[in-house]
Amino acid sequence: MPHRIVTLPGDGIGPEIMAPALQVLGAVGDFEFEEHTFGGASIDAHGVALTDETLASCRGADAVLLAAVGGPRWDTTDPHAPRPEQGLLGLRKGLELFANLRPVKPLPALYDASPLRRELIEGTDLLVVRELTGGIYFGEKTRTATSASDVCAYTAEEVERIARVAFRSARSRVSSVDKANVLETSRLWREVVTDLHSREFPHILLEHVLVDNAAMQLVSAPRHFDAILTENMFGDILSDEAAMLTGSIGMLPSASLGGDGPGLFEPVHGSAPDIAGQGIANPLAMFLSAALMLRHGLRLESEAAAVESAVQRALEEGLRTPDLGGGAGTDEATRAVLAHLE
Numbered sequence: 001m002p003h004r005i006v007t008l009p010g011d012g013i014g015p016e017i018m019a020p021a022l023q024v025l026g027a028v029g030d031f032e033f034e035e036h037t038f039g040g041a042s043i044d045a046h047g048v049a050l051t052d053e054t055l056a057s058c059r060g061a062d063a064v065l066l067a068a069v070g071g072p073r074w075d076t077t078d079p080h081a082p083r084p085e086q087g088l089l090g091l092r093k094g095l096e097l098f099a100n101l102r103p104v105k106p107l108p109a110l111y112d113a114s115p116l117r118r119e120l121i122e123g124t125d126l127l128v129v130r131e132l133t134g135g136i137y138f139g140e141k142t143r144t145a146t147s148a149s150d151v152c153a154y155t156a157e158e159v160e161r162i163a164r165v166a167f168r169s170a171r172s173r174v175s176s177v178d179k180a181n182v183l184e185t186s187r188l189w190r191e192v193v194t195d196l197h198s199r200e201f202p203h204i205l206l207e208h209v210l211v212d213n214a215a216m217q218l219v220s221a222p223r224h225f226d227a228i229l230t231e232n233m234f235g236d237i238l239s240d241e242a243a244m245l246t247g248s249i250g251m252l253p254s255a256s257l258g259g260d261g262p263g264l265f266e267p268v269h270g271s272a273p274d275i276a277g278q279g280i281a282n283p284l285a286m287f288l289s290a291a292l293m294l295r296h297g298l299r300l301e302s303e304a305a306a307v308e309s310a311v312q313r314a315l316e317e318g319l320r321t322p323d324l325g326g327g328a329g330t331d332e333a334t335r336a337v338l339a340h341l342e
C-alpha cells in the first residue's frame, strides 16, 4: 500500500512550490496524494482556514505536507475576521505537534551566498527545537477598542516533553533559550529543564542563554550551537534569523512531531506574497521539508537522503534562485534537482 500523504498547498507561492515537491517525491517513490484547500484559499472556499473535514483527513494520513499560508488579501486587524494563520495553528494543535524541528546546516556550496562571512558560518550544524503548541500563541486573548492582551502560559509538563526532545536530539550540548530575567514562564522553563537534565541527561552539556544574547550569538558564533531548545515565539523569531546562515529563508525546512498521529512537514518561510505568481520562488526548502517527511514521517531514510543529496548536487553545479543571488526560476530549480534523481 502506498503511503497516504495529505497535501496543503495553501496560498501565495504555496501552490508554486508544492507541485514541484510532488514531482520530486514521485521520483523517489510511489505515494498517494490527497490535496485540500487550506489557509486563505480555504477561507475563500469555506469561510474557515481549516475545515473539520480537512483536519479529519490529516489525522487519518501517514503524513501531512504543507507549503505556506497567508497573504495581504486576508490581512486584517479585525479580531472577528478569519485568518489563514489560524488554520496552521489549528492544525498544529489539532495534531498535537508540540515539537518543531528546524535543522540549520549551511551547505558548503552556499557559504558565499550568505550575507554572513564564510569563515563565520563554515561548519555550522544546529537544530532549533521549538515548542509549538503552547506559550503566547495559544494563551487567552482579549481585545477592546483601546486595549489588548495575549497571555503566555506554560505547564511543567509541556516544558518537560519538549526539553526531552531537545536532549535526545543533541549531539553534546543543549542551549536552552529563555528570558528568565523577566518572564515567569521562563523561570519555570529553566527550572524544569535543569531538573530533567540532572535526572535523565547528565551526560549532555546544558547551558541557559537569554534570548536577546542568543539572537546575537546566532550570527556571531553559530558554530557554538548544537541543539537550541526554546519556547514557541522565541523559536519562531530565532529560526528566521538562523535561516540566513544557510543563504536564504528559502532553504530552511521543518518537521513538526509529537502527536500520536502523523507529522506535519513544511518550509519555515511563508507565502512570500511579494514574489507570488512570478515563478521565481525557491522550492528547495519545500523539497527539504519533503525529505524530512520521508525520514521522520514515513521512515524512508534512503529516499530522504536521495532528495537531500540531489538538492546539494544541484547547488554544487551552480543552481541559484534569485533569493540566492541567481537567475533560476522555480521550474529550472526543479529540473536541476530532478536531474539527480533519475
Ligand code: NAD
Residues within 6 Å of the ligand: 013, 067, 068, 069, 070, 071, 072, 085, 088, 249, 250, 266, 267, 268, 269, 270, 271, 272, 273, 274, 275, 280, 281, 282, 283, 285, 323
Ligand atoms: P515570508 O517568509 O513569506 O517572506 C519573507 C521574505 O522572504 C519575502 O521577501 C519573500 O519573498 C522571501 N521568501 C520567502 N520564501 C521564499 C522562497 N521560497 N523563495 C524566495 N524568496 C522567499 O514572510 P512574510 O512576508 O512576513 O509573510 C507573508 C505571509 O506568510 C504572512 O501572511 C505570514 O503570516 C505567512 N507565513 C506563513 C508561514 C507558513 O505558512 N508556515 C510561515 C511564515 C509566514
Ligand code: IPM
Residues within 6 Å of the ligand: 070, 085, 088, 089, 236, 268, 270
Ligand atoms: C512559522 C510561521 C507561523 C508561526 C505563522 C504563520 C503562524 O511564522 O511557521 O514560523 O508563527 O509559527
Ligand code: MN
Residues within 6 Å of the ligand: 236, 237, 240, 268
Ligand atoms: Mn515564522
